[in-house]
Amino acid sequence: MTTAPTAHGPLDDTPAPLSLTAEQRRSFDEDGFFLLEDALSPTEVAELLHIVDERYAGYRSARDLGDQAFQMRNIVALDPLFLRLVDHPRILPLIVDLMGFNVQLRTSHADVRPPQPPADAAAELGAPGSFFPWHSDAPQWGWPRVAGLIPFMEMKVGYYLTDLSTPNSGEICVVRGSHLSTQPTDAEGQRPIDAADIVSVNVRPGTALIWRTQLLHALRPNLSTQARRCLYYGYHPRWIRPSDFHQQRPDVLARCSPVQRQLLGELGTGQSNYDGDDPDVQPVSRYWRPQDDDIPLKAWAQDLRQSQQQLQEQTPPSTS
DSSP: OOOOOOSSSSGSSSSSOSSSOHHHHHHIIIEEEEEEEEEOHHHHHHHHHHHHHHHHHHHHHHHTTTTOOEEOOGGGOOOHHHHHHHHOOTTHHHHHHHHHHSSSEEEEEEEEEEEOOGGGGOOTTTTTTTOOOOOOOOOOTTTHHHHHTTOOEEEEEEEEEEEOOOOSSEEEEEEETTGSSSOOOOOTSOOOOOOGEEEEEEOTTOOOOETTTSSOOOOOOOOSSSOOEEEEEEEEEESSSSOOOOOOOOHHHHHHHHHHHHHHTTTTOOOOTTTTTTTTTTTTTTTTSSOGGHHHHHHHHHHHHHHHHHHHSSSSOOOO
């Protein structure tokens, strides 16, 4: 089995998984992604669709957007419904299993892609100059590479709120295993991609895509009759700066739990001594060297593992 570079050392040294199955781990390491159906309930999907459409209508009117695609960023600060997803109980254990507990949010955004003209389907999928070329997510000038590969620096969770089960409904496409490639381009900027490795994420509403953002990805055009609406939450180690915000607003942080504060880039204690207790003489970034109270996700994971172990001990063995 080929294993992708990780940010947290050998996989054998990681604790027992909170939620991740062996097949999900294999898919994440080898393919770079896996799908979780019914990650969101129909009620959650309906509530999120309502707030996405409400916000989009406001921006569309204020900015005279017409029918162009639009992206709202740092959505955790826009509405409590968006904030609730940052530590969704079905997803957070997977994030901790995959990235560890010393993580925070890098980005949160809502994407709205109205129906597109048929001409957008004429170009080859992901071609340079098309409406959405092949790329992997990275800061400007890219991530540092190790032996030509991008280490595991971040992951994303995509929540799909509309029916994307029909091809050409604006679905994302990923190149299976491309996180294990140097991702070369030719002289014309084209990427040599084997069509057999392209996976179209044609899914029902409520499905989540758990993926490495090193994967090459592109979008198919939305030739359906409805706007594609989806949400993306990106997570990375706390010692990397986020892309959507420097610091969240006080009113947003005031309604956060300690775990949510950590995930929004704050100290979980709610304190503000980011440079340590003696910054004039011995400044020590609490992002670089956090104390346990700064990262309540560590205790959260320990408590969850303990509860799971106790439940297993109390469950009688199967007689079948």
